[in-house]
Amino acid sequence: MHLKRTAILCLLFLVKKNFVLAQEMTYTVSPVLSDTSYFHVELTCKGFSADSLQFSMPEWTPGYYQLMYYASSVCNIRATDAKGNTLSWKKADKNSWWIYNKSADIFHLQYDVLSTKSFVASNYLEADKGYISPAGMFMHLKAHIEQPVTLVVKPINGWNVATGLKQLPDQQYTYIASDFDVLYDSPILMGKLETFPSFDVQGKPHYFIAYRPREFDRAAFMKDLQKIVSTAADIIGDIPYDNYTFLGIGPGMGGIEHLNSTTVSFTGSNLNNREGKIGIYNFLAHEYFHHYNVKRIRPIELGPFDYDHGSKTRLLWVSEGFTVYYEYIILRRAGLTTPDDVLKELQDNIRSYESKPGRLIQSLADASYNTWSDGPFGAGDSSISYYEKGPVLGALLDLKIRHETRNKHSLDDVMRALYREYYQDKKRGFTEAEFRSVAERVAGVSLAECFDYANTVKMPDYKKYFGYAGLDIAVKDGSFAITRRKSMNALQQSILRDWLR
Ligand SMILES: [Zn+2]
Known part of the structure; x- marks a missing residue:
């Protein structure tokens, strides 16, 4: 009896299972040009059978640490079942909505x-251009951020589409993301776009x-970009993605990093002079190294x-500040630059930081944590910039690590160890204590003074640290001039040579 009953239950389960749809979410997005331009978004959900479901739009996009209030740009919401019958909905809170799908398997x-x-x-x-910052375009189902999603982009005739998302074979502009984190991490550029000659690393x-x-030598530019990518990859020793795409969105300010792409404001207009070129290359190296x-x-x-x-962290001075250093x-x-170019960049950063009244008030760690309210650039008299x-x-x-290890190790070893131990092995991020522990293990000594410079407003002893590389630093008219000492010992010579090799 028991066996028979179990068998019937199993059969019932199998029969019922056949009728349960696999959970699927498919987005279709199309640009609509009008006086107030907008993207029209359609979502088909299958297999989310519930009386009501809560959809949510993120408040920010990772990489840009400011609340963007994307939900305020959403309008004309409409929900229907598979037969086209209207389903009711209501706003749940500032960035989410209840959809009353009445247990419809498809809506x-x-x-x-x-x-x-x-x-x-x-x-x-x-x-002739559209740009999608996906965290501000596609709602996710609350508690289903891990849901795989298919995205169909329907550009205007004559436009093409660029994104780091994986495209389905033989289906133009149809992409898949393994979850919403990946979708939100993959901006989409569309319009009349130009593809430069690609390269492999x-x-x-x-x-x-x-x-x-604009007009510039595409081949020479891509050759230099290849050197940047290759040099960055050599520092860490691994390339974790299948392909990488730089999306140049035209004039503007800023860039945002992603796992296998970056969006950069780019026209190429300054590539024809050395200073402009170095500025653009610094910017591209920055966004690339962020991956x-x-x-x-x-x-x-x-x-x-x-x-x-x-997501607030006290470590943006590592994530952003060290990325500028790199x-x-x-x-x-x-x-692509000279040793003097590097020293000049550091001089400029020191001058800029030391001229801000906020240096006596806010630590680097606090600047990281408070960036959500203060902004990242040290505006006002009470904050500083972790970019400086x-x-x-x-x-x-x-320099400290190089000095303490007699130039056998460097910050590169710290970055490699973090990549290996936390990203590859533990598959998670690190705490402040773990970051310090890895750095001190590589240095072989306490780095208390360096961490004081991150966690307090104590003025860095520039003279001592630059001295490790046989350099002097002098304050003149508010500037901090870094110069080479006339006589250096063997360790200083080797540190300077390898540091700025
Ligand atoms: Zn950055």
Whole structure:
């Protein structure tokens, strides 16, 4: 009897199971040009049988640590069942909505997203270009952030589409994301775009796709970019993605890093003069190196992300500041700048930081944590910028490690160890204590003074640290001039040579 009953239950389960749809979410997005341009979004959900479901739009996009209030750009919401009958909905809170799908296995949700601000973290649409910052375009189901999603992009005739998302074979502009974190990490550029000649590094293809780039030598530019990518990859020793795409969105400010792509404001207009070229190369090296430092080598708070409130960390001085420092190092090692260029960048960072009244009030760690309210650039008299003090502390830490290990180890070893131990092995981010522990293990000594420079407002002893590389630093008219000493010992000579090789 017991066996028979079990068999019937199993059979019933199998029969019922046949009728349960696999959970699927498919988005279709199309640009609509009008007086107020917007993207029209349609979502088909299958297999989410419930009386009501809560859909949510993130409040920010990882990489840009400011609340963006994306939900305020959503309008014309409409929900229907498979037969086209209207389903009711209501706003649940500032960035989510209840959809009353009455247990329908299949239902559709449509809405429009106003797209009028040209910025890397915003959605934007104009006559011949569209840009989607996905965290501000696609709602996820609460508690289903891990749901795989299919995305169909329907560009205007004559446009093409560029994104780091994986495209389905033989289905133009149809993409898949393994979850919403991946979707939110994959911006989409569309319009009349130009693709520059691609290159491979360690067998992985790298693309640069740009909206209306100006006149410059594309081949020479991509050759230099290849050197940047290759040098950055050599520092960490591994390329973790299948392909990488630079998305040049045209004029503007800023860039945002992603796991296998970056969005950069780019026209190429300054590539024809040396200073402009170095500025652009620094910027591209920065965004590229971020796919290691912050996307994979990351503070523990930066994943899983809190899309509703923002994810606060006290370590942006590492994630952002050290990435600025590595811009300088990468360009130098790629042979695109001189040792003096690196020293000048550091001088400028020191001058800028030391001229801010906030240096006596706010530590680097506090600047990281408070960036959500203070902004990242040290505005006002009470805050500082981790983009300025961060790279300087990166340099001091690098020199200290080189000095203490008789130039056998450097900050590179710290970054590699973090990548290996936390990203690859533990598959998570690190705490402040863990970061310090790895750095001190590589240095073989306490780095208490360096960490004081991060956690307090104590003035760095520049003279001592630059002295490790046989350099002097003098204050003159508010500037900090770094010069080479006339006589250096063997260790100083070898540190200077390898540091700025
Ligand atoms: Zn950055």
